[in-house]
Amino acid sequence: MKILLTGATGLLGNAYAKAALRRGHSLNALSHTQACTLTGIASNPQLDASNLEALTELILHLWPDVIVNCAALSNPSTVEAQPELARKINIDLPKQLAQLSTHLGSRFIHISTDMVFDGLSEAPYRSTDTPIPTNLYGQTKLIAEREVLACNKEDPVVLRIPILMGNSPAGNRSVHEKLLVTLHEKEQAKLFTDELRQPCSAGNVAEVMLELSERRDLHGLFHWAGSEVLSRFTMGQRILNHLGLPAESICPVKVKENTNCSSRPRILAFNLNPLVSKLKTQPIDFQEQLDEITFIEPLRA
Numbered sequence: 001m002k003i004l005l006t007g008a009t010g011l012l013g014n015a016y017a018k019a020a021l022r023r024g025h026s027l028n029a030l031s032h033t034q035a036c037t038l039t040g041i042a043s044n045p046q047l048d049a050s051n052l053e054a055l056t057e058l059i060l061h062l063w064p065d066v067i068v069n070c071a072a073l074s075n076p077s078t079v080e081a082q083p084e085l086a087r088k089i090n091i092d093l094p095k096q097l098a099q100l101s102t103h104l105g106s107r108f109i110h111i112s113t114d115m116v117f118d119g120l121s122e123a124p125y126r127s128t129d130t131p132i133p134t135n136l137y138g139q140t141k142l143i144a145e146r147e148v149l150a151c152n153k154e155d156p157v158v159l160r161i162p163i164l165m166g167n168s169p170a171g172n173r174s175v176h177e178k179l180l181v182t183l184h185e186k187e188q189a190k191l192f193t194d195e196l197r198q199p200c201s202a203g204n205v206a207e208v209m210l211e212l213s214e215r216r217d218l219h220g221l222f223h224w225a226g227s228e229v230l231s232r233f234t235m236g237q238r239i240l241n242h243l244g245l246p247a248e249s250i251c252p253v254k255v256k257e258n259t260n261c262s263s264r265p266r267i268l269a270f271n272l273n274p275l276v277s278k279l280k281t282q283p284i285d286f287q288e289q290l291d292e293i294t295f296i297e298p299l300r301a
């Protein structure tokens with residue numbers, strides 16, 4: 001298949017690009033500030049995706065079978081700092097891609113987030129539950145989901161995913177990379193014991209996306225995550241233990257004792273039905289996610 005991938009230099013886009021190349025697909029890997037340099041790609045255009053005219057011209061020229069959107073302003077604090085750019089990249093871009101995919105008859109896969117929920121439910125969220133985002137990042141992602149599903153009624157997939165483990169080209173995007181960057185800057189990192197997440201690796205999500213790229217019988221809004229729900233502190237402990245780093249590098253704190261963190265979703269866990277019963281790829285546990293870690297430079301430097 002001919003695939004157009006946006007955000008190819010990001011944590012998830014890079015993992016998807018590698019998976020698509022392994023399967024022998026023709027991959028056009030779009031990015032912005034850095035070019036995607038993976039061996040075997042068909043093309044690696046660099047453009048600012050807020051320039052929808054240039055993007056449209058490129059896509060009409062390529063006429064891909066599948067469009068995969070991993071481009072985003074994915075950091076909530078960047079979204080708060082640059083709301084206009086966030087609107088362009090997190091909402092206008094997926095909307096335009098959804099419209100183009102309808103026009104071209106292409107499969108469209110768009111990535112969303114567990115941050116569309118407020119984290120107040122004790123039960124794992126189903127894709128049919130009502131989302132209530134607590135920050136601007138979650139709001140932009142929710143609006144985009146609705147635009148995508150409204151603009152492409154034929155063949156869309158919106159995949160909500162949790163925080164990601166894995167190895168990003170930039171070395172600062174995944175859970176363990178962010179922890180190592182913090183420890184490089186400070187002696188100790190504070191991690192919440194009462195904020196629960198269901199992490200997954202970018203590699204595992206990429207396999208799911210690849211199956212969805214190839215399986216045109218699955219449409220709509222789906223949830224995917226790992227198989228374990230863990231506190232941020234427990235994740236930190238297990239990362240340090242896995243890398244042979246001192247346990248005292250992290251210190252346990254509670255969200256409820258930090259008044260400036262009141263808008264943070266407390267428990268973000270997903271019910272993975274119906275996708276989990278329809279795919280060959282299965283959710284992986286935290287140990288399997290740890291086993292994928294290769295990047296440990298910041299702390300060693």
Ligand SMILES: NC(=O)c1ccc[n+]([C@@H]2O[C@H](COP(=O)([O-])OP(=O)(O)OC[C@H]3O[C@@H](n4cnc5c(N)ncnc54)[C@H](OP(=O)(O)O)[C@@H]3O)[C@@H](O)[C@H]2O)c1
Binds near residue numbers: 008010072141
């Ligand atoms: N990472 C997570 O833990 C997580 C959790 C839940 C959901 N998600 C979602 O998963 C998707 C992928 O996230 P990620 O973590 O892989 O993101 P990321 O590592 O921050 O990468 C973002 C990508 O978007 C590209 N991009 C940003 N602005 C652009 C622009 N103006 N024009 C063209 N490209 C632009 C970046 O290209 P350059 O680097 O070249 O600028 C980069 O390739 C996003 O939809 C995100 O919301 C991520």
